[in-house]
Amino acid sequence: MGRISLKDTRQKEIILAFYTVAKKIGLENASIAKVADHMDINPSLIVHYFKTREALFSGLIDFILEQYSDIYKTNGQDYTNARELKQLIDNLFSRKWNKLFDDSVFYSCYALVYRDKKIRSAFKALHESLRKLLTDALQKANKNGVINIRNEKETVEIIFALMEGAYYYLGMVDSKTDYTRKLNMLKKHALLQLGL
Structure with a gap:
């Protein structure tokens, strides 16, 4: 050890x-x-x-990835049934993201991608890693016959667009009822992409 x-x-x-x-x-x-x-x-x-301060930013982005990858750690990581995959989508479209990492720090960090090529590169790697985790999950579910989709990577892009758009937009929604309703609507569309 x-x-x-x-x-x-x-x-x-x-x-x-x-x-x-x-x-x-x-x-x-x-x-x-x-x-x-x-x-x-x-x-x-x-x-x-x-x-440098930029090296600290790079470390912070790695920390974000570490925190966000916890969302993918569900009990059934083999995705042998629809319940396990639905749980993953529930986690992706839940308030768990907000509990893992502060939105104000995340979006401040994100804003730097337009000013700093190194931070942009690190942030890009963060997003690619998160997409790979979901792609891997969908490939397992596809292999196990839980879903039947032709292009896991394309499906992941659509789900992430729904999810990231949701969190950006819903960060400005004050009503908890509206927030929940809109988040559930977007989650439903993600599940439709998977045929669930």
Whole structure:
């Protein structure tokens, strides 16, 4: 059994502190100095592990992926029946996303893809990873005869467009009743894509 590296542990602590500071004061205001202050450490220690603020962003994007991939960890990861696949879609179209990662930090991070090529590349990799997780699930379900779709990747693109559009748009809906109704409508269309 291998030992957990102190470097990995320290980097995770710094990324979590960066996330906490970004939630509190906004990503655009989160700096190495403010993260160090939050952790009550010298900023040079953060620079030792993350040479630049952009490197911290890259670590934060990896953290987002790690958090979001938890959505795919359902009890029946073999997708041998419709119930398991419906549970995955329920998870994708649920408030669980919001509990995994703060929307304001996510969308602030997303805005940076238009200004920074490295962050754009990291964010693109994040989205490709999430799509691959769903593609893998649909391929298993297809292989097991749970669904019968010709192109899993195309179906995944449609489901993600519904889901991402839903979260962007529904972030502005104040009524819990309207939010739930609209989210359920979009989830129904995702299930229709799968023939469920």
